[in-house]
Amino acid sequence: MPTIRRLVMVYALAGVDCVDVAADMAVVTAAHQGLADAATVARHLKAKAASLSSADEASPDEASIDQRISYFSPTEPPWLMVSLNDSEDPHFRKAFFDAAHCPVDCPRPCEKLCPTHAIRFESQGQHGVKPDLCYGCGRCIAACPVQNIVAQPYQTRPEDFSDEALKTIDAVEIHTQAGRQQAFADLWHRLDPWRKHLKLVSISCPDAPNIENYWRDLYEIMAPLRIPLIWQTDGRPMSGDLGKGTTHATIRLAQKALAAQLPGYVQLAGGTNPYTVSKLRTLGLVQAKNADSDSATNHLGKILGNATPVLCPSQTIAGIAYGSYARTLVMPLLETLEPVLTPLLEIEGSAPQGTVPDREPPSDKGQLLWPSSKAESISIIDSTCDLVAAINQARQLIGALKTGDSC
Numbered sequence: 001m002p003t004i005r006r007l008v009m010v011y012a013l014a015g016v017d018c019v020d021v022a023a024d025m026a027v028v029t030a031a032h033q034g035l036a037d038a039a040t041v042a043r044h045l046k047a048k049a050a051s052l053s054s055a056d057e058a059s060p061d062e063a064s065i066d067q068r069i070s071y072f073s074p075t076e077p078p079w080l081m082v083s084l085n086d087s088e089d090p091h092f093r094k095a096f097f098d099a100a101h102c103p104v105d106c107p108r109p110c111e112k113l114c115p116t117h118a119i120r121f122e123s124q125g126q127h128g129v130k131p132d133l134c135y136g137c138g139r140c141i142a143a144c145p146v147q148n149i150v151a152q153p154y155q156t157r158p159e160d161f162s163d164e165a166l167k168t169i170d171a172v173e174i175h176t177q178a179g180r181q182q183a184f185a186d187l188w189h190r191l192d193p194w195r196k197h198l199k200l201v202s203i204s205c206p207d208a209p210n211i212e213n214y215w216r217d218l219y220e221i222m223a224p225l226r227i228p229l230i231w232q233t234d235g236r237p238m239s240g241d242l243g244k245g246t247t248h249a250t251i252r253l254a255q256k257a258l259a260a261q262l263p264g265y266v267q268l269a270g271g272t273n274p275y276t277v278s279k280l281r282t283l284g285l286v287q288a289k290n291a292d293s294d295s296a297t298n299h300l301g302k303i304l305g306n307a308t309p310v311l312c313p314s315q316t317i318a319g320i321a322y323g324s325y326a327r328t329l330v331m332p333l334l335e336t337l338e339p340v341l342t343p344l345l346e347i348e349g350s351a352p353q354g355t356v357p358d359r360e361p362p363s364d365k366g367q368l369l370w371p372s373s374k375a376e377s378i379s380i381i382d383s384t385c386d387l388v389a390a391i392n393q394a395r396q397l398i399g400a401l402k403t404g405d406s407c
Helices: 001-012 027-059 109-113 137-142 181-190 211-222 244-259 278-281 326-347 388-402
Strands: 017-022 067-070 077-084 092-097 151-152 169-173 200-205 229-234 264-270 377-379
Touching: 001 017, 001 326, 001 388, 017 027, 027 200, 027 211, 077 200, 077 244, 109 137, 181 211, 200 211, 200 244, 211 229, 211 244, 229 244, 244 264, 244 278
Parallel strands: 017 077, 077 169, 169 200, 200 229, 229 264
Antiparallel strands: 067 377, 092 151
């Protein structure tokens, strides 16, 4: 949970449009704490910038300012999305094994390749998989030389969310697979209490023969749909950090979705990495940069600004979801951030552990939660500040993901 909280905070400060988390109230609470932390850090940086600006104007020679930093503050926090599954799915499983059955001389490839270090062989006898760290990528299962590791699937329960909790959720992503029309319809019916709160629905589905017909069946089940719809093409799940080639599967699937002329938008996932956007540009599948757009991609923050759902088919890719690749980039920053974040958030009063912050800006603050609506070039932040340096690095990393620039 602490890692989720910090990741959401960094992603929010970096300007992502939406954060997707597991449909678990503890996870949702941690994500909201991360959003509150981001607002606190944004206010702190804005106040520091104002203070240094005054000092700079009064005595330019004495001001220790040696670097211009582009400071991006969204107009509002990113939307919070939760993921549900209509049946067994790779995204909803945990690895498990009994270490007593592991050979003494095993080289333990599972431990070496686990991207989150969820597999531990410790001297105190704490062997096995830490469920809180495992996100079900399955790499250890394939690597085990004695086939001792299995996947334990689990099913999400929309009924576990109270009506009050649903008010804090902006969007839902449903993971499904071809041939599950009835399972999808059952889950969609169970989501009836959710619909009045949702701003967006996303359908995540891997490739399969005649997948276009399955997509159309799903739309008929959901119709009439009064909020925007995203078709997320899950090419190769949880593989974006493995290498360049993983992005080809999601692009091929996205081309199928675009050719099918489906109502709504198409978003890439499953194998997205730093090569994804450049490949999309080569294929002419992203919006060209123009005077009205500060991004090479027509990302969700702009596309979903209209209140009415778009029923016309998409012609280009509307968004890209980054999972394992983004975590690989950002996780090293968390260790750098922690020493300065902890005292700052304790002093300035972010959300306490176990609470869901109010979604509205506090009226007694006299300012919006997210103070600026566009990128600003600010020359008044001390570049030696560890906090600013780490946050700026996160902005550069995620900004590059959104625009397709080199990381």
